[in-house]
Amino acid sequence: MYHYIKRIIDFTMALIGLIILSPLFMLLALIIKLDSKGPVFFKQKRVAKDKLYFNILKFRTMRVDTPKDMPTHMLNNPDAFITRLGRLLRKTSLDELPQIINILKGEMSIVGPRPCLWNQYDLIAERDKYGANNIYPGLTGWAQVNGRDELPIEVKAKLDGEYVKRRSFAFDVKIFFKTIFRVIKSDGVKEGGMGSVKIKEVEVREKVK
Template structure:
């Protein structure tokens, strides 16, 4: 009996020693993996940055909340008891985290799709370039200034669909249906939306996104904001190759059309999410296949 007890004790000691050795080995292994330290530092820095951004939005929203509270008290003729500051702060944490995560993954999605698209579509680009040169004189690509996010001006890339110097006499105007300035191959490119493919360059550079409000020309933008209130709200996001207004409304060729399309753009800015982006992609594919909305 004594012999059995000693054997069991010896087994327990060996077992505990193995666990201890395993623990020390694991600790040494973690010390050797420096990338984990870097990753931890990066995540901690990201958390601090996100926390500071949330505090900024909390202060901003708190000011608006106090203004709304005072206005409500005057309207009701009664005092509103309670402080909603912490609730706004917690809500801003959730909203800002979801917003930052959405914007981060959307940018990654834009980079991947635009990069792969430019590589895979390069043979098609060569064919279109050849057809444009055969059809009319002038450059293959058409670059034009557009108003981007936060009012920044950038040059958009498109396949040329009009005759060279088409606006020499008319100046900046909206393209119309059966526009005589459009070339034969240009008409096909517009109907199939293939003229928009070079904008993948703008997406890859970060000037545009795959999905968002269409960017306007600076000359037309100045005219629009004088007539249509809140049109500048579209500049809160990156412009896109396609957008909600493009798939739910006809081709815009006037200030009246711009005002109607603005409703869809503002709706997208307010409710943008992955599900809505996916729906817009499906609607865009349907429009390309049916040839709708192309002038």
């Protein structure tokens, strides 16, 4: 039952968010065009519910000559490809705002496992163990509020699996507000990092909570 209610909540909140944030959208679009050559939006093939594909939308934060379909951590020098405005957008997570459109289209949810690249086979395989590929990916998720870029693949998948088991309105609300606090603090943002938080550290953190 929550699956259907969740879709209604996602659509309603995304629509309200798009209306309220439309001035910010237009301002960022203008600055992006002035800051560097290239389109305002960045599209990338990602894994959706049931391992189907969709094009995720972001505000472009990197140069147009950046290698496509490659995770940031696999670039030799990711900072060299990030634009001046892009650094701020990525640090504040404002680059993720266009995914409100993905939510309205029914491709994503507000809360769920973050959609991985189509060629991140190791993460996809790990998520299969926990059923995390069988639900809609999210704008934010349980893994994001527990380490974000610092987490290694096996820990991300484990946390995504925990979300699948605990999925509820109350849990989604908890993740939503924890996301706001982490974004304000810029916790877990680590360009080019494979992940420094160990599995045991995450398990201890969860026990403390």
